[in-house]
Amino acid sequence: MSDLFSAAGLDPAPPPGPEPASPGHRPLADRLRPQTLGEVAGQGHLVGPDGSLTRLLAGGTPGSLVFWGPPGTGKTTVARLMADRTSLDFVAVSAIFSGVADLKKLFDDARARRRAGRGTLLFVDEIHRFNRAQQDGFLPVMEDGTVTLIGATTENPSFELNGALLSRSRVLVFRALDAEALGDLLARAEALEGRALPLAADAREALLGMADGDGRAALNLAEDVWRAARPGETLDAARLVAVLQRRAPLYDKKQDGHYNLISALHKAVRGSDPDAALYYLARMLDAGEDRLFLARRVVRMASEDIGLADPQALVVANAAKDAFDFLGSPEGELAIAQAVVYLATAPKSNAVYTAYKAAMALAKQGGSVLPPKSILNAPTKVMKREGYGEHYRYDHDEPDAFSGQNYWPEAIGRQSLYRPTERGFERDLGKRMAWWAERRRERGDG
Structure with missing residues (x-):
């Protein structure tokens, strides 16, 4: 696990090799890394004067924690700074590169420290990558105080971590950095560099959008701008996109991003908000979501949330699926958008859905009656x-x-x-x- 920190509470990126001797050659994210919890950007609800973590640390050793949040929000940085506050020896490991033998050695080393009167704060990055059996291996050393565990994950711990491990930990949620936090981060970078980013107002806003709530990404993009801009040049938004190429949205089609956005799309349709529904549809299309998955979900919405309040809803949803099959992408995506708007503006009823569930329950309960x-x-x-x-x-x-x-x-x-x-x-x-x-x-x- 790298010691490299990004500015304002960003997770470390693996170093490419030995750190350059000259500070001017160190990555911007490394040079701006926070030295205190108060410098961590965008997580005031955790490390602010009245933050959850601030209160826990005020009471002494905070106990085992799970840090849940998107990349670039400060999970690793906060863990190391916590170790400094609690006088625990900081040990970091990545679940991607570690196995059972590595964990056994870590636990043995922690026990040796404990016998010598020193505690261990064990930071496990990507803890959700460990399988259930490996996660169970942490339980004994957590229970007897050999280690204070801090697990970091970008995935919903309710789904990815064992219930036994969660019951012994407190989950703290790290938030994606908002525009204000990212803007402060860029201002700190400009102060450190002694020069302003050569960006027009719309380009600066576009850069914040490209960062997608990830502080490390914002600083990396800023470095790219300084490298790419010619002397005296000020980039507008269009030129910025052309120079940097657009950073892909933060979206995992098989994990939280997928389920969060499809849930938001479905609920916006159910709530008769066609504008919000179109927005979430566009988010998923832009991120490369499977178009037929979206079309199938729209068909389900037609039956589940509109039903016989508008029998045409199912017809329109199926027609959108067929139109996409016929036209392909991108032309066929408009048919899916049309169906989403139709469903969002249709009268709503889950009466058939409710009746179907009741009928299934009655059929199972009643048995084989004649x-x-x-x-x-x-x-x-x-x-x-x-x-x-x-x-x-x-x-x-x-x-x-x-x-x-x-x-x-x-x-x-x-x-x-x-x-x-x-x-x-x-x-x-x-x-x-x-x-x-x-x-x-x-x-x-x-």
């Missing part, structure tokens, strides 16, 4: 003698083409599962069902 014999076919004489098909009433021969007979098993009785809302087309369905219910009462099947 439907009424009157509605069963009787292809054999034996079945006819048993009453199969007896007294069946053919609805098309009844007044209003409605017999009102019972279709429910006697062991269960009539149930009410689908309850249409008063929104959209379901308002008409509700009136129709109420009329049928009244006819049943009149004809003796209440």
Whole structure:
């Protein structure tokens, strides 16, 4: 694990080799690394005067912690500075490059320190990379105080870490740096360099967007700007993008970024906000999300959240999927966007979704009960003698083409599962069902 720190609380990047002797040749992120917790940018809720971590440290050794947050937010830096505050020996290891044998040696060394009267703060970067069995290996040394564990992860610890490990730790959430924190970081870099970034106002804003909440990335981009700009040149936003090339958005199509954004898209559609829905759709498209995954999710939204309040919703969603299949990218993406807007502006109902879940629960609970014999076919004489098909009433021969007979098993009785809302087309369905219910009462099947 590298000792290289980025400025204002950024995680270290692996060093390419021995550190240059001249400070002027050291990376900007290294030269701006925080020397105190108070210098860590963008994490005031943790290290500010009333921050969670500040309070924990005021009480002595804070206990084992899990740092959860995106890259470049200061997890490693804060861990090392904590060791300085608590007089613990700092040991760092990466789960990517470590195995069981490495952990065993670390634990043995920590036990030796403990016998000598020194504690160990063990920082494990990318702790979610360890499998369940390896994570369990930390439990004994955490319980007996051999190590104070600080695990850093970019993934949701609720999904990626053992419950036993989480129960012995406190999760602290590191936030992506906002525009103000990134701007302060650039100002510190300019002060250190003794020169302003050759950027127009729109280019400076674009650079902050490219950093995507990652302070180390912001400083690396700043260095690239100083290297690339010609003497006397001031870059506007378009020129900045051309010179630097655009940094990919922070988005892992199989992990938190994927699930967070698809959740946001789905809820924006459900909440009838077409603008927010389009924004999250664009975020996912821009990050390279599988277009057919998005199309499938839109089809699901049509059934789950619109249902029969607008029966056309499912038709539009399926048509969008077919249009993308036909046109491909990027032209077909507009059809998905059209479906998203249609669904977001459609009347909402989860009545079918709710009824389906209730029907499944009833089917599992009720078992293999026989439907009424009157509605069963009787292809054999034996079945006819048993009453199969007896007294069946053919609805098309009844007044209003409605017999009102019972279709429910006697062991269960009539149930009410689908309850249409008063929104959209379901308002008409509700009136129709109420009329049928009244006819049943009149004809003796209440």
